[in-house]
Amino acid sequence: MGVRMYVKNILLWKILTFAGFFVALAESFVFPAKQNVNETPYRLLLVGFIVFYAVLLVVSTARKTQYINRGPFRFACGVVLAVYDFLSTKSNIMPLPFFPGPAQIFQVLVEDRMNLLKHTAFSLRLFFVGFLVGIIIGIVTGVIIGWYAVCNYWIFPVLKVTGVIPAVAWIPIAMAIFPSSFIAGVFLIAICSWFPVAFMVSTGISATPKTYFEAARTLGGNSAFLLFRIALPNAVPALFTGVSTATGLSFGTLVVSEMVGAKAGLGFYINWAKGWSAYSKVFAAIIVMAVAFSIVLWAINLVRCRLLIWQAGIVTGRE
Amino acid sequence: MDVSIKIDNVSRIYTDPSGNSVEALKEVSLDIFKGEFVSLIGPSGCGKTTLLRLIAGLDMPQEGAVYDDGEAVAEPNPQRGYIFQKDSLFPWLSLYDNIGIGLKARKVYKEEKNEIPKYLELMGLTEFAKAYPHQISGGMGQRVAIARSLINKPKVLLLDEPMGALDSFTRADLQDKLIDIWRENAMTMILVTHDVDEAVYLSDRIVIMTPRPGKISKILDVKMFHPRNRGGDDFMALRKKILNELNLASDPNPPEYHL
Numbered sequence: 024m025g026v027r028m029y030v031k032n033i034l035l036w037k038i039l040t041f042a043g044f045f046v047a048l049a050e051s052f053v054f055p056a057k058q059n060v061n062e063t064p065y066r067l068l069l070v071g072f073i074v075f076y077a078v079l080l081v082v083s084t085a086r087k088t089q090y091i092n093r094g095p096f097r098f099a100c101g102v103v104l105a106v107y108d109f110l111s112t113k114s115n116i117m118p119l120p121f122f123p124g125p126a127q128i129f130q131v132l133v134e135d136r137m138n139l140l141k142h143t144a145f146s147l148r149l150f151f152v153g154f155l156v157g158i159i160i161g162i163v164t165g166v167i168i169g170w171y172a173v174c175n176y177w178i179f180p181v182l183k184v185t186g187v188i189p190a191v192a193w194i195p196i197a198m199a200i201f202p203s204s205f206i207a208g209v210f211l212i213a214i215c216s217w218f219p220v221a222f223m224v225s226t227g228i229s230a231t232p233k234t235y236f237e238a239a240r241t242l243g244g245n246s247a248f249l250l251f252r253i254a255l256p257n258a259v260p261a262l263f264t265g266v267s268t269a270t271g272l273s274f275g276t277l278v279v280s281e282m283v284g285a286k287a288g289l290g291f292y293i294n295w296a297k298g299w300s301a302y303s304k305v306f307a308a309i310i311v312m313a314v315a316f317s318i319v320l321w322a323i324n325l326v327r328c329r330l331l332i333w334q335a336g337i338v339t340g341r342e
Numbered sequence: 343m344d345v346s347i348k349i350d351n352v353s354r355i356y357t358d359p360s361g362n363s364v365e366a367l368k369e370v371s372l373d374i375f376k377g378e379f380v381s382l383i384g385p386s387g388c389g390k391t392t393l394l395r396l397i398a399g400l401d402m403p404q405e406g407a408v409y410d411d412g413e414a415v416a417e418p419n420p421q422r423g424y425i426f427q428k429d430s431l432f433p434w435l436s437l438y439d440n441i442g443i444g445l446k447a448r449k450v451y452k453e454e455k456n457e458i459p460k461y462l463e464l465m466g467l468t469e470f471a472k473a474y475p476h477q478i479s480g481g482m483g484q485r486v487a488i489a490r491s492l493i494n495k496p497k498v499l500l501l502d503e504p505m506g507a508l509d510s511f512t513r514a515d516l517q518d519k520l521i522d523i524w525r526e527n528a529m530t531m532i533l534v535t536h537d538v539d540e541a542v543y544l545s546d547r548i549v550i551m552t553p554r555p556g557k558i559s560k561i562l563d564v565k566m567f568h569p570r571n572r573g574g575d576d577f578m579a580l581r582k583k584i585l586n587e588l589n590l591a592s593d594p595n596p597p598e599y600h601l
Contacts, residue, residue, distance in 0.1 A: 237400050238430040238487075242494060243420035244447035252446065256434040333434045335476040 036094035043101020050105040054113040064133040065126035123303035131307040145287035153212025165224025190215030204284040216269030223265030227258025346530040347374040352406035365555030366392040381541035389556020423491030425504040431475040438471040461489040481512035
C-alpha cells in the first residue's frame with residue numbers, strides 16, 4: 024500500500040511538471056484577448072517549456088537523477104502565468120501600460136531581441152571591466168594592508184571611511200572627471216567592488232595561522248614565499264566572500280550608472296523605455312537582467328568551487 | 343662523537359600579558375651528538391618546547407647561543423626539519439603538493455619533484471596523494487608533515503610532541519616509523535614529549551626538565567637495543583626511574599591497613 028502511494032505520488036509529480044504549462048497554454052487559447060497582443064511567441068514559449076521538461080524527464084528517468092522534486096514548483100509557475108495572463112491580456116483587469124501581460128512582455132523579448140542583446144552586451148562589458156579592475160585593485164590593496172603593518176596603519180582607515188560610501192554617490196564626480204560614460208561606469212563599479220575585496224583579503228591574510236608561517240620557514244621559505252605561497256592562498260576563501268558582496272553591489276551600481284549617464288546598456292534601455300511609457304520593454308529588460316546576472320553569479324560560483332575544492336564542506340555540483 | 347647541536351648557556355625570558363617576566367629557560371647547556379635520538383621531557387612550563395624552538399631558529403635566546411654543526415643558529419633552516427604538534431599542513435594543497443612545497447621553497451622543485459612519490463611511498467600515503475588535509479586523519483597528517491620535512495634531507499629533525507594528539511595505536515605505529523627513518527638516515531632527532539613511555543621507547547638519551555625557571559634536572563642514558571619491548575623489565579625500570587624523577591610515581595593516597 025505504502026509503495027503504491029509512493030509510485031502514485033511520483034507519477035502525480037511528473038504530471039505536475041507539465042500540467043502547469045498546459046494550464047497556461049489552454050488558458051491562452053480558450054479566452055479571447057482584450058488587449059492588442061501577438062500571442063504566438065508566448066504560446067511557443069509555453070510549448071517550449073513543455074517540450075524542455077519532457078526531454079528532461081526522459082533523460083533524468085534514464086539516468087535515475089532527481090528531477091521530480093521541483094514538480095509542484097513548476098506547476099505553480101504555470102498556474103501563475105495562466106492567472107497573470109487572464110488578469111492582463113484576457114480581461115484587462117490589470118491596466119496597460121503599467122502591467123503588461125506575459126504575452127506582451129514575451130512579444131517584446133522576441134521582437135526587440137537584437138536591441139536587447141546589444142544592450143545586454145554593453146552592460147556585461149561594463150560590468151566585467153569594472154568588476155575585474157575593482158577586484159584586482161582590491162586584491163593588491165588587501166595584500167598590502169594585510170601584510171605590511173605600516174600600510175595597514177596608513178591605508179586601512181582611509182579604506183574604512185571611503186568604503187562605506189555607496190559608489191553611486193560618486194556619480195557626479197565621475198561624470199565630470201572621466202572623458203566617457205564608459206570609463207566613469209568602470210570607475211564606479213571598480214570602487215564598489217574594490218572595498219569588500221580589499222577588506223576581506225586583508226582580513227584573510229592577517230588571519231593566517233602562525234603555525235603555517237613557521238612551518239614554511241622551517242621548510243626554507245623566504246618572506247616572498249610566505250606571502251605568495253602561504254598568506255595569499257590562505258586568504259582565497261575570504262577573497263570570495265568579498266567577491267560575492269562585490270558582485271551584488273556591482274549589479275546595483277551598474278544599472279544606476281547606466282541609467283544616469285550612459286547611452287547603452289540595460290539600465291539605459293529601461294530608462295529609455297520608461298520615457299516612451301513602454302513598460303513591456305522595462306519588464307523585458309528586467310527579465311533579461313535577471314537571466315544575465317544569474318549566469319554571472321553561476322559562473323563566479325563555478326570559479327569559487329574550483330578554487331576552493333580543498334575546503335571541507337564545499338560541494339561542487341548542481342542542486 | 344661529533345656534536346650536532348650545541349646549546350650553550352641559553353636563557354629565554356618571556357613577558358606574559360600581565361607584564362610579569364617568566365623564565366622559560368635559565369642557563370641551559372646541552373650537547374647533542376650526530377645521529378643521536380634525544381628526548382626532552384618534563385611538565386608543562388619546563389621550557390622544552392621553547393628549547394626546541396631555539397634550536398629550530400624560530401625563536402632567539404636573550405643570552406647564550408645555539409650552534410648547529412658549529413654555526414650559530416640565527417633563523418630557521420631546512421637542514422633542521424620541524425614537526426609541529428598538529429595542524430601545520432597547508433589545507434589548500436593536496437598531500438602531494440604539501441610534501442613538495444619544501445622543494446618549491448628551496449627553488450629546486452623542477453629538479454627534485456621526482457622525489458615526492460618516494461616520500462609518499464615511504465609514509466604509506468601513495469593512494470592519498472591527491473587528497474586534501476581535511477580529508478585525512480590526524481595520524482596521516484603527521485606522516486605527511488614528516489615526509490614534508492624529510493624531502494629537504496635534514497640533518498636534524500625536531501619533533502614537537504608530534505604524536506601528542508594521536509590515539510595510542512596510531513602513536514605506536516608512528517613511533518616505529520620514526521625509529522625506521524632515524525636508523526636508515528642516521529639523522530639527529532630531538533623529540534619533545536610528555537609521554538614517558540614514548541621517550542623510553544625511542545631515545546638514546548632522555549633529558550628531564552623542570553619548570554620555574556626551566557632547566558635541565560637530569561639526563562638519563564637508555565641502553566637498550568631496538569626494537570624495544572614496551573613491557574620488558576629494563577623498560578619498566580627506566581620508566582619508573584623517570585617517573586620518580588618527575589615526582590609522578592609516588593602514590594598520592596597510600597592504602598591504610600587497620601589490622
